[in-house]
Amino acid sequence: MKPESPALLRHYIGGEFVASAATFDNLCPVDGRLLSRVSEADRATVESAVAAARRALSGPWGKMSVQQRAAMLHKIADGIEARFDEFVAAEVGDTGRPVHQARSLDIARAITNFRTFADLAACANSDAFETPTADGAGALNYTVRKPLGVVGIISPWNLPLLLLTWKVAPALACGNAVVAKPSEESPASATLLAEVMCHAGVPPGVFNLVHGRGADSAGQFLTQSTGIDALTFTGESRTGSTIMKAVADGVKEVSFELGGKNAAVVFADADFDAAVAGVVRSSFTNSGQVCLCSERVYVQRPIYEKFVAAIKEKVHALRIGFPDEAEVDMGPLISRGHRDKVLSYYRLAVEEGATVVAGGGVPVFGDARDQGAYVQPTVWTGLPDNARCNTEEIFGPVCHIAPFDDEEEIIGRVNDSKYGLACALWTTNLSRAHRVARRIHVGLVWVNTWYLRDLRTPFGGVKLSGLGREGGRYSLDFYSDVANICIKL
Numbered sequence: 001m002k003p004e005s006p007a008l009l010r011h012y013i014g015g016e017f018v019a020s021a022a023t024f025d026n027l028c029p030v031d032g033r034l035l036s037r038v039s040e041a042d043r044a045t046v047e048s049a050v051a052a053a054r055r056a057l058s059g060p061w062g063k064m065s066v067q068q069r070a071a072m073l074h075k076i077a078d079g080i081e082a083r084f085d086e087f088v089a090a091e092v093g094d095t096g097r098p099v100h101q102a103r104s105l106d107i108a109r110a111i112t113n114f115r116t117f118a119d120l121a122a123c124a125n126s127d128a129f130e131t132p133t134a135d136g137a138g139a140l141n142y143t144v145r146k147p148l149g150v151v152g153i154i155s156p157w158n159l160p161l162l163l164l165t166w167k168v169a170p171a172l173a174c175g176n177a178v179v180a181k182p183s184e185e186s187p188a189s190a191t192l193l194a195e196v197m198c199h200a201g202v203p204p205g206v207f208n209l210v211h212g213r214g215a216d217s218a219g220q221f222l223t224q225s226t227g228i229d230a231l232t233f234t235g236e237s238r239t240g241s242t243i244m245k246a247v248a249d250g251v252k253e254v255s256f257e258l259g260g261k262n263a264a265v266v267f268a269d270a271d272f273d274a275a276v277a278g279v280v281r282s283s284f285t286n287s288g289q290v291c292l293c294s295e296r297v298y299v300q301r302p303i304y305e306k307f308v309a310a311i312k313e314k315v316h317a318l319r320i321g322f323p324d325e326a327e328v329d330m331g332p333l334i335s336r337g338h339r340d341k342v343l344s345y346y347r348l349a350v351e352e353g354a355t356v357v358a359g360g361g362v363p364v365f366g367d368a369r370d371q372g373a374y375v376q377p378t379v380w381t382g383l384p385d386n387a388r389c390n391t392e393e394i395f396g397p398v399c400h401i402a403p404f405d406d407e408e409e410i411i412g413r414v415n416d417s418k419y420g421l422a423c424a425l426w427t428t429n430l431s432r433a434h435r436v437a438r439r440i441h442v443g444l445v446w447v448n449t450w451y452l453r454d455l456r457t458p459f460g461g462v463k464l465s466g467l468g469r470e471g472g473r474y475s476l477d478f479y480s481d482v483a484n485i486c487i488k489l
């Protein structure tokens with residue numbers, strides 16, 4: 001029987017699904033099979049999406065109250081809920097992640113993103129000041145939030161729907177229209193989101209989706225469009241730098257969530273078992289493909305050897321499998337190309353003199369997974385802090401564990417990085433926790449936990465890890481023009 005021709009994923013522009021003549025293949029990283037063909041937007045297609053967004057702002061969307069927009073965001077969340085299993089299947093197909101993770105994290109958080117920003121926007125207050133004046137009558141100063149206009153959104157493949165909606169939700173809540181460009185590695189859930197938007201009655205042109213790659217493709221064309229008013233990007237630091245140059249002439253507002261080389265620091269007084277479990281989670285979740293993952297682990301010397309042995313045992317016990325296995329801990333990397341990058345660091349580590357405590361290669365399954373993009377979860381010791389494997393973001397299931405002696409030393413070593421996104425501290429001495437946490441030069445510090453999220457908090461990094469903060473009112477501030485009005489009384 002002739003195999004079914006793969007689906008064609010299309011753009012969503014001005015409320016219509018539109019195909020392009022150019023397409024690219026979307027492969028499943030579990031077994032390399034062709035999942036779908038994807039339309040690749042040219043510059044004209046991207047510009048048509050930007051124009052549709054501009055038109056939408058002067059349509060019914062531009063006249064909606066924040067309460068009406070909030071209600072629309074809840075309808076979008078309802079729509080995702082109604083097709084929850086389809087979204088799970090789309091995300092798992094594109095990324096190979098465990099089904100249980102897609103259910104509990106990726107798709108669940110997309111729904112939460114829309115509901116959170118619907119409620120935050122609807123309840124947001126604004127500043128007002130009674131200003132004394134020489135004539136004694138005074139003045140009233142108050143601020144108003146207005147939409148930026150057309151917002152370009154470019155998102156990565158590692159948490160596809162979570163990170164796309166982390167940007168789309170507040171952008172829409174604040175009254176903007178968006179043109180979103182998901183990663184070429186993970187187009188499926190974004191396409192489903194467009195279907196949900198359409199079904200929910202989001203006015204045409206408010207949400208536009210264009211597929212394509214980055215350089216010389218849809219991503220670059222979007223950043224170069226003079227029709228966008230702001231650009232929010234999540235991805236590699238060097239891509240952020242490229243995008244910053246692209247939008248510089250138009251002095252566009254940017255929000256960047258970029259790379260990291262995050263540390264986990266385990267003090268001798270930590271709850272040992274909790275720290276071991278926590279570091280396994282923070283180094284190997286999503287096959288290490290989370291910007292917040294700990295690729296640098298530092299353990300205070302008295303427990304160092306015991307800790308390395310415990311991590312080795314846990315990592316050897318990690319179940320690498322098919323996404324739908326109930327107990328699977330780890331799936332493949334996103335692609336053979338990304339696997340080649342991670343394996344190049346596996347080789348480099350040995351060249352740099354690392355001791356390979358666990359992993360270091362490619363698992364052999366003897367089934368279809370051998371055509372996928374799997375690597376072994378890997379643990380190194382013995383490298384100096386300035387080794388490339390300890391300074392460059394690898395973005396795979398790997399960590400290096402090094403001993404340290406005291407607080408002053410470890411604060412300096414953790415901060416000695418061109419990145420500054422996140423850090424996890426493990427200690428039962430909470431005075432130490434507060435003292436050390438505020439001295440670590442990152443945007444996010446977790447103590448005795450990791451990736452515990454309150455969406456009202458500021459999220460973002462310093463140095464090469466990003467520009468700006470999103471989350472809670474920080475998102476409302478970025479996705480709005482805040483104006484001050486002064487009335488003479």
Ligand SMILES: NC(=O)c1ccc[n+]([C@@H]2O[C@H](COP(=O)([O-])OP(=O)(O)OC[C@H]3O[C@@H](n4cnc5c(N)ncnc54)[C@H](O)[C@@H]3O)[C@@H](O)[C@H]2O)c1
Pocket residue numbers: 154155156157158159163181182183184212213214215216218219220221223234235236237239240242243256257258259260290291393395421461465466
């Ligand atoms: N800080 C955070 O919150 C956060 C979250 C997730 C991922 N990340 C980072 O993202 C990276 C992994 O994601 P990735 O591989 O998709 O990153 P990437 O930079 O390769 O691509 C991200 C997006 O940018 C697009 N893009 C690439 N080049 C472009 C260009 N020249 N112009 C316009 N768009 C372009 C891609 O098509 C994709 O949609 C890692 O470095 C990770 O740390 C950071």
Ligand SMILES: O=C/C=C/C=C(\O)C(=O)O
Pocket residue numbers: 158159163166289290291292453459
């Ligand atoms: O890979 C990076 C993960 C980012 C996560 C978030 O932005 C979030 O949880 O809101």
